[in-house]
Amino acid sequence: MPPEERREEYAYVLDFMHAGKSFSSKTEPLAQLVGEEWFTLLEVTPKPGATMALGERVYIGKDEREKVSLIKSRITYNDLTQTAKNGLQKTINEIIKANEQRFVDVFNNAGPLNIRQHSLELLPGIGKKHLEAILKARQEKRFGNFDDINKRVSLLQEPTKLIAERIMRELQGTERFYMFTKPYVKRERRF
Numbered sequence: 718m719p720p721e722e723r724r725e726e727y728a729y730v731l732d733f734m735h736a737g738k739s740f741s742s743k744t745e746p747l748a749q750l751v752g753e754e755w756f757t758l759l760e761v762t763p764k765p766g767a768t769m770a771l772g773e774r775v776y777i778g779k780d781e782r783e784k785v786s787l788i789k790s791r792i793t794y795n796d797l798t799q800t801a802k803n804g805l806q807k808t809i810n811e812i813i814k815a816n817e818q819r820f821v822d823v824f825n826n827a828g829p830l831n832i833r834q835h836s837l838e839l840l841p842g843i844g845k846k847h848l849e850a851i852l853k854a855r856q857e858k859r860f861g862n863f864d865d866i867n868k869r870v871s872l873l874q875e876p877t878k879l880i881a882e883r884i885m886r887e888l889q890g891t892e893r894f895y896m897f898t899k900p901y902v903k904r905e906r907r908f
Contacts (some may be wrong), residue, residue, distance in 0.1 A: 722894075723899075725752030726778040728759060729808045730769040731801035738798070748785075749792070749801040750777065751808055756898045758797065762787040769803055771864055773813070793901050794888045801875055805888070809881045822879050823896070824851060825859045830894060837894055840879040840887075840892055847873055 730752035736744045742764065748769050750759045750812065764770060768783040775784050797805070813820050825834045836841050837851060854860070854869040863876045873879075880897070887898040 719847060723755065724778070725754055725757050725759070726776065727753040727774055728757075728777050728782065729753065729812065730771055730773045731804050731808060732771045733770075747789075749797055750775070751805060752777075752869075755810055756809065756812075756888060758792045758794065758888065758901075759872070760789045760792050760796070761785045762789055762903075766785060771800075790851060791901065793890060805810045806881065807808045809884050810877060813877050813880055820876070821860050821862055821866065823880070825855055825877065836894070836896060839883060839892075839894055842874045842879055 731751055732749045736787045746763050746767075748761050750761060751757070752759065759777070763784055764786040766780070767786075769775060769784060774795055776782050776783050777788060794802070822859055824837070824893070829835045835848050835852075838845075843851070847883055848875070850870045851866075854866075858868045860869070866876050867873065872875045884897045886892050887895050887900075890901055904905075
């Protein structure tokens, strides 16, 4: 499937509003979610009678959904409620830890962006010296897990923290390059 057609299969609940947004004239239940694969921020309508707990993992794929009736729209970081913003960092950390090998492979497989910059330098706190240490260590042997990265690359911050901080920056929409998320592009409606 081409990258632009990939869809989230699972997402985590960031906020569940029984009566919708306080400033909305509609009083339908709403939930704000973050996708597990691309960290896509979504607003959904739950099925009648369904409730969702903060941090709960729910199926949002194309098959029959247990709790989600309709995916209303993709939203930006600024569209999130304060509750959703407050829980986003913790949820991102949980997704990273639950999919550790996927993110360790970023350290194992990342390549250069251009002749001047390597994609690992997009992670906060990784400059030329850390980059050289990472490339040298992975050339000797691929990294097995986050602890392995910590042991073999001296003075590097916790890898989960670096990745989570990068994902937060990408979700805020201020980055030039995107490693972990799909950039939000507002589509114009044509009539």
